Amino acid sequence: QSKPESLAMMTWGGLWGDGMAKNVDTPFAEKTGVKIVQDRGSSPVERITKLKISLGNQVYDLVQLHDGVVPLAEAQGVLEELDPNSQNLPFLAAVPDRFKRKGWVAMIYSALGIAYNPNLVKKPPTSFADLWNEDYRGQIVLPEITHSIGPYIIPIGAMAAGKDARDGEAGFDMLGKMAALDPIWAKDTDTIMSALVNEEAAVGLLYKSQTYTVRQQGGKVEWVFPKEGAISYLSGTGIAKNTKNKALAEQYVNMTIDPSTQGWVAEVFNYGGTHPDTLAKLPVELQERVQFSPEETARIVDLDQEFMSANRGQWTDRWNRIVSGG
Amino acid sequence: MGAVFLRLIVGIALTLIMGPILVVLIVSFSSGDALVFPPPGFSLRWFVEFFGIAEMRNAFMLSIVLALTSACASALLGLLGAIYVSRNRNGLSTFLQMLIMAPLVFPALILGLALLLLYKTVNMSVLPGLFIAHVVVCLPYAFRAVLTSLQSFDTTLEEAGQSLGAGPVRSFMLITLPIIWPGVLSGWLFAFVVSFGELNTALFLTGPGIVTLPIEIFSYLQFQGNQLVVAAASALQVLIILFVLVLAERLVGAKQLVQR
Amino acid sequence: MKTDSTTSAGASDVRFVSVEKSFETATALHSLDLEIERGTLFALLGPSGCGKTTTLRLIAGFEQPTRGQVYIRGKDVTGIPAYKRSFGMVFQNFALFPHLSVTENVAFGLQMRGIGKDVIRQKVAAVLDLVALGKFADRYPRQLSGGQQQRVALARAVVFEPDVLLLDEPLSALDKMLREQMQVEIRQLQHRLGMTTVFVTHDQEEALTMSDRVAVMNHGRIQQAGTPKDIYDRPRTEFVATFLGASNILEGHVRGREGVRAVVDVAGNLVQVSGTPVSKGKLRFALRPEKIVLDPQSGIRAVVKDVIYRGAQTFLYLDMGGIALNAVLQNTAATPADIETGTSVGLSWETASAVALEDPT
Amino acid sequence: MKTDSTTSAGASDVRFVSVEKSFETATALHSLDLEIERGTLFALLGPSGCGKTTTLRLIAGFEQPTRGQVYIRGKDVTGIPAYKRSFGMVFQNFALFPHLSVTENVAFGLQMRGIGKDVIRQKVAAVLDLVALGKFADRYPRQLSGGQQQRVALARAVVFEPDVLLLDEPLSALDKMLREQMQVEIRQLQHRLGMTTVFVTHDQEEALTMSDRVAVMNHGRIQQAGTPKDIYDRPRTEFVATFLGASNILEGHVRGREGVRAVVDVAGNLVQVSGTPVSKGKLRFALRPEKIVLDPQSGIRAVVKDVIYRGAQTFLYLDMGGIALNAVLQNTAATPADIETGTSVGLSWETASAVALEDPT
Amino acid sequence: MNRVLPASSLLYAVALPPLVILGLFFVVPLCYLLFVSFMTNSGTSLFDLEPTLINYAEIFTDSFYLLIIRRTLLSTAIVLILCLLIGYPVAFYAARLSARGRMIMLMVMMVPLMVSNVVRAYGWVAILGRRGLVSSSLTGVGLIERPVQYLYSFEAVTLGLLTILLPFMIVSLTNSLTTIDTRYTEAAYSLGASPWRAFLRVTLPLSSPGIASGLMLVTFLTLSAYVTIALLGGPRYKLLVSLVFDSVTTFRWPRAAALSFALLIIALIIAVIIQLVVRPNRVQGKG
């Protein structure tokens, strides 16, 4: 197998793609002589579709996905399994199991909690349940259903109602009540952040990491780890099924979880790196930003992504009926 | 009274059409960090920033080339289709009309997927595939514009041409075309504009390293991309295209003056 | 097909064989037979809507016959498109190219024939002078008056000296002076180049003076074709007689024969009528008003109903024993200026002037 | 302004005061003065491009004068748009609405006046019968022949019985029979309704037979206006004399006077010319060909150059002592059928037929 | 016999290139999608090879879909009417400009369309958002107390669609209006029509090819204007096309295909209605 000129990777554009290009792709090219060509044009689900259609003659080598769609990608069979014994993936073993799937390994983690603006909110919320509050009418910003974490509002609702996160009925019940409070539905995380920055929203669901971004943009927000527990958020890399450059792809995946370089995600995005050794290499101030205390870590909720994924279509319809059908 | 009313509506329409773009144009010169109107001050920093992003530059070039070529192809195909439809009132003419218009409404994303599947089976490479998809999507616009002109064209003029010894092709080129020229031109412009802004079909059809500007912008904004960079990109886009158009108008526009 | 096209004589330039033409809503031509010899100036004459333009368009190939064949130079051209036939045409509505100047309009046909620029310039200038539009070379059609546009159309059709020239009322928008001038020009051009010319007109005088042969059409049928004098002097039907200049159509009972002529009793007056085989029953015949002269000695008498002065002529409306009769007198000095309404006058005419008509009573 | 408009007499329906009309490229009318009395049928006559259509369009208000004023019923309407003036119009190019059927086209003007449906149906049917298009009521313009379209245009303009009717060559596409019939209809309608009618034509015969008054235009100027007989018999300029029917324009030296007439020496023949004050120098005068009779006794002699047979008439081309002279003889039985080229004939005419011309030699 | 191709077969040849291109690159994929739309949605593949009618049955029986369809039709109708009402006067004005003036106007209207919808939406946010131009100037003047959100509403979507679609309408109409001979208007005046009635009875019907073209473009574009609807309408104001995209994000391709066909059928029906009502062919003198 001759060495290719480049590997093709599907990922997000914007700062993320730029960050990857600068902090992973370039070192990778220096090391192996193989460039990474990013395909930033599609959403995660579309990436899976493209991989699926290309299975017969795979043109992609790598794909980056967040945890929510990994079950779909696996079900569609578009990911190569990551072999923990491969010599190309020496760092894989050290990554904790909750950051790994069969064909995918996360490179960043954070958790979804509540952000609020202390100027606008007199009594800070402490739990997801506190969001269902008449005071916040029209000022709560939430991800809409097409957002990658859009469906999370259902388990969050269920948890707020004191039920199990998998209790869809309870979740939709709460969604109905929330819809009555006229929240700001955001199509992407940037919109959530800008709503908070320009004080359109007083409270909202946000990753801890993005709280700092909002502050950098001039927003005044505090982040709360909800009583019910914050919801885990992961994003990482997989290898395209039937790639023609599997060994190189493995080397690349390995590079994304290299503790010696993984720190950039904290510097640029305030995310934690998934390799356990990464944290220690960060400055203290940064460590604080990305870190969760052991007590918190214990309370981080890992949603049942397979269950969520299986229900996504049905939930989307139901969500639409409630929010858009009125 | 009537004239004042007319001007008022023209004003309203132009405001509606230009308003949002003007805001974006003005904001692109902002010295601030966020897209707010009015901007806190003015600078060219976002343009500098834009030029620093190689992907944007490449995408911009690709989009221009793609828009030019697919606009020409659609204008040509639209012209051919419109000729047939305007001169025949039979089943095929109705069918052709519906067929050409259909891609306009069929959700482009789905069409893109189906085209991708097709391309995979016939092993079409990315660029021609993208070009064809753009032609299919732009064709309805070019077609409608040309058809409008052809429907009001007096065909005895073509007969006159034939009586003077011009074959159908020549009488079309020398008589019909110059007279319906404004229609063809606006059809071409429609196609150009649509191709340049086309996002959804291309979502599936772009390949690694081959990205059109709308997709580049779309993906750039996916993850904390700065909106002002995009605003600057758009401003640049508008200015360059305006420049090209004015130039084109200078070159060919004079001939138009006597036409009516 | 093959046999058909070869059997047709070489001398006829245009030939229609039982051509019928129907539109969605109406039939314009009923089984038309027509033969136009090479090099003749052929006039199609007929009332509005009789099918003249349609005939021309069939020759041109802009319409295809619903039934029947069209031959040009002995070749069956039915189905062959217009641009493969070589002809110049003046359209009834001119069909000038609005985006081209007068010069460019006229030059068009020459350019199509790949003629050199200098030659084109010369020819265009010459033909524009011919139609007296030299000064208007740079105007656009919409900047011209109706008659000027028509002349441009004429110039455009003749400038490239086509084999066949089709003219659809090419002079209708011109004043008499210009019209006569153009008639002469067309005639000369036609003679010089020997081009077969089919000329549609609703002006019988024009048809008579200009053409070698005339066909009179009515209701999509050709009523009579022949030389102008033939048709004028010996109309075969009432329609032809009345359409080609005024004619009195009289009717009477045949009383006997005098040589080749029938003697007919019209309201008590015995009149000789030429060109009829009948010797019994009713007979209709035509008598042109200008053939009638006032003849105090004549036994045929009529009462003057009305006198109308009309420039060069005076029109008399007469009553001959209950039958209306018109006569036209030229206003020479010899014309009795004192004809008064109500008086009785004597009438006479040459016997050859009364022509029997064929069509059924 | 105000005074101007009140001083103009009430009886004139249309009045032009030094109206000039220029287009970008040319001046169509030069300082035109015109007065059309209420209820008259006024003919505008002139060669192609002389400004007839332009004059009509100024009355209609489709064009505004570059200089001068237009008055209608004594009111200065310069600047008032067309739709505020009330008139019916036949356009030179018909301008039928292509999207409306014949009935709908004709009904348009009635509908604009809010007339009831039943009345409209009746009136439309009646006027379509008048123009012999009853059968074509449901056709669309493009399905009609040229003449049929023109008749629809005429029907459309008259059906709502406008105060002022503007007709731009309304009969140019019709054959003689239909044309004469339409002339009568228009005349009758005009008489019955008393509508002021301005009628553009390039056909002098039409102008003479139909109208109460005629204005002869040339190069954007009115050359002469008056009753038809006036203009025909006493043309003031060479242009009028030759444009209105053929005329021989002769020139000679005044040798003396005989009462109100001048005695002129034309190529050796002494001729009396009426209507001139001069008694010395050169004089030009007009003599219509049909006024000339063959008179073997006459001292005025000419050589026959050519004889042309033309239906009802025979044309003689004569040479009178080096001066070309035309004569027209009516083909009555009395016409000497044996005039031969080259023979010498004697000529005579009534002295009043020779009319002196005003324009400079 | 050397009989040449008659003109009609040349005309036939003219129809061929668009037919071939669209046949290969539109009809073929479309047929495939039609096939897909009758298959079962799948979790492990693009679709499961199990024929079903459920994708269509859902659309035409489910009250939610019916609501969305009604809403889609309503908004299309409103956008159409507004486009026509605003576009016609503008086109009327443009048609009276010089050729050069029209050209400039055309460009002024087309150039904004070249800017990505996403970016244009920013413009709208900057104008209509809670902290946008309108809201802040109204608060500034004191007309409203608190900043108001004008986005994410029916009005915002309509306004957004108008800005994109008006140029298509205006240009179509202008093209048509400029070809109308002034003598027809003159003829109407001569028959006693006021300018207004001359317009209604003559100019308007004679511009019907432009009206038909404009209306069709606007209809089709409204029906498929996903980005504008999503950005300005938000999730509360979804139309049929939004559901297509929702199906895609949830990897239900058969359903997305079925919805697309529903959209196509609705569009074609509207197109036929437009054709029947506007009757662009009457300009050529055919009923």
Ligand SMILES: Nc1ncnc2c1ncn2[C@@H]1O[C@H](COP(=O)(O)OP(=O)(O)OP(=O)(O)O)[C@@H](O)[C@H]1O
């Ligand atoms: N729009 C225009 N631009 C420039 N010149 C024009 C325009 N319209 C008319 N003319 C010129 O003005 C003159 C008078 O035109 P008009 O149409 O009044 O003539 P007319 O007497 O009606 O002639 P015809 O009998 O040929 O119709 C002509 O020489 C014509 O070329």
Ligand SMILES: Nc1ncnc2c1ncn2[C@@H]1O[C@H](COP(=O)(O)OP(=O)(O)OP(=O)(O)O)[C@@H](O)[C@H]1O
């Ligand atoms: N496209 C058409 N559809 C239906 N009928 C038509 C069409 N064209 C012509 N006709 C009819 O056919 C007949 C002949 O038309 P044509 O144009 O040949 O007449 P024409 O002799 O040229 O008359 P004119 O002297 O009035 O121009 C007319 O009665 C006309 O109404």
Ligand SMILES: [Mg+2]
């Ligand atoms: Mg005709």
Ligand SMILES: [Mg+2]
């Ligand atoms: Mg005229």
